[in-house]
Amino acid sequence: ALRQAVERSELRVHYQPQVSLNGDTGLSGFEALVRWEHPERGLIDASEFVSLAESTGLIVPIGLWVLGQALRQVSRWRETRPGVTVSVNLSARQLADPALPANLATAIRDSGADPGVLYLEVTEDAVEKDPELAGRMLAAFDQLGVKLVVDDFGTGHSSLQSLRHLPLEEIKIHPSFVSGLGANPDDAALLGALVELGHALGVTVIAEGVETDTQLAHLRDLGCDGAQGYLFSRPLPEEGVLALLGAGSN
Ligand code: C2E
Ligand code: MG
Ligand code: MG
Numbered sequence: 001a002l003r004q005a006v007e008r009s010e011l012r013v014h015y016q017p018q019v020s021l022n023g024d025t026g027l028s029g030f031e032a033l034v035r036w037e038h039p040e041r042g043l044i045d046a047s048e049f050v051s052l053a054e055s056t057g058l059i060v061p062i063g064l065w066v067l068g069q070a071l072r073q074v075s076r077w078r079e080t081r082p083g084v085t086v087s088v089n090l091s092a093r094q095l096a097d098p099a100l101p102a103n104l105a106t107a108i109r110d111s112g113a114d115p116g117v118l119y120l121e122v123t124e125d126a127v128e129k130d131p132e133l134a135g136r137m138l139a140a141f142d143q144l145g146v147k148l149v150v151d152d153f154g155t156g157h158s159s160l161q162s163l164r165h166l167p168l169e170e171i172k173i174h175p176s177f178v179s180g181l182g183a184n185p186d187d188a189a190l191l192g193a194l195v196e197l198g199h200a201l202g203v204t205v206i207a208e209g210v211e212t213d214t215q216l217a218h219l220r221d222l223g224c225d226g227a228q229g230y231l232f233s234r235p236l237p238e239e240g241v242l243a244l245l246g247a248g249s250n
Helices: 002-007 050-056 059-080 100-111 124-129 131-144 160-164 185-200 213-221 238-246
Strands: 011-020 026-038 042-044 085-089 118-123 147-153 170-173 204-207
Touching: 002 026, 002 050, 002 059, 011 059, 011 238, 026 059, 050 059, 059 085, 059 100, 059 118, 059 238, 085 147, 100 131, 118 124, 118 131, 124 131, 124 147, 124 160, 131 147, 170 185, 185 204, 185 213
Parallel strands: 026 085, 085 118, 118 147, 147 170, 170 204
Antiparallel strands: 011 026, 026 042
16 A cells, blocks of 8 residues: 555655754754555554555655655745755665665755755664665765754664764754653753763754653753754644745744
8 A cells, every 4th residue: 555655646745843942942944754645544644654664665765755855845945934954864774775875966956955955864773774884875965965863862772983973963862851851850961961962972952852841941951952843843734834934933
């Protein structure tokens, strides 16, 4: 059915706002998240079908399609909001695709977007699966001028030694470190340490899964650079993003 979904154009991309916590809280960009608009079941989240797409290899064409969509959208958004960026997730299976750098270069060229507006998110585990290959891939992306992000930071098995040698721009801290903020003092200490670790590595630190004002207040205190989560917005369809950008403030 997933294979047919691709052919029948049932896939969609939703975009979740990411906000900056440095200075005034404001919109900094959007993360592209794939969705399946199933004719009977309705809208299905990525968490329910991305692992299937990975094991079948379908994530390679799907991922390329998402990249193209995200690049087209960000070019459009930047007409009204020049600073805005877009983040796209890449799975281990995509990192192992030797054609990816060339396909990425073509997608960027076709969209007319500045490569620096594109952030590519990879998990620690995708990097550790084959560090040498990942290192080469990420170096190729860096050459193209795109920005690199480690997603779900703190949950994987990467060594600091390998991370420090990657050309990283940003780390995104997994929601499990955010959820206890305000309830459990250990969590604040741990999150603060992760922020300092990120800053020592010279990268921007974003907290994911922010759902409450209490969590946000702690993140500000701990010096976290940015945040994403239901507190600000759920992932939005194209029209929702345009409405948000058109709304002016933030
Ligand atoms: P991720 O990249 O870590 O994305 C964040 C996930 O958390 C998204 O789930 C998002 O909808 C959800 N989320 C955002 N804010 C909150 C919050 O405040 N609370 C809670 N409980 N959840 C929140 P989603 O869209 O189901 O995606 C799941 C994972 O699937 C993503 O995790 C990413 O690893 C993968 N994925 C999504 N789209 C793509 C894609 O186009 N390509 C690839 N390769 N992977 C994708
Ligand atoms: Mg992500
Ligand atoms: Mg994540």
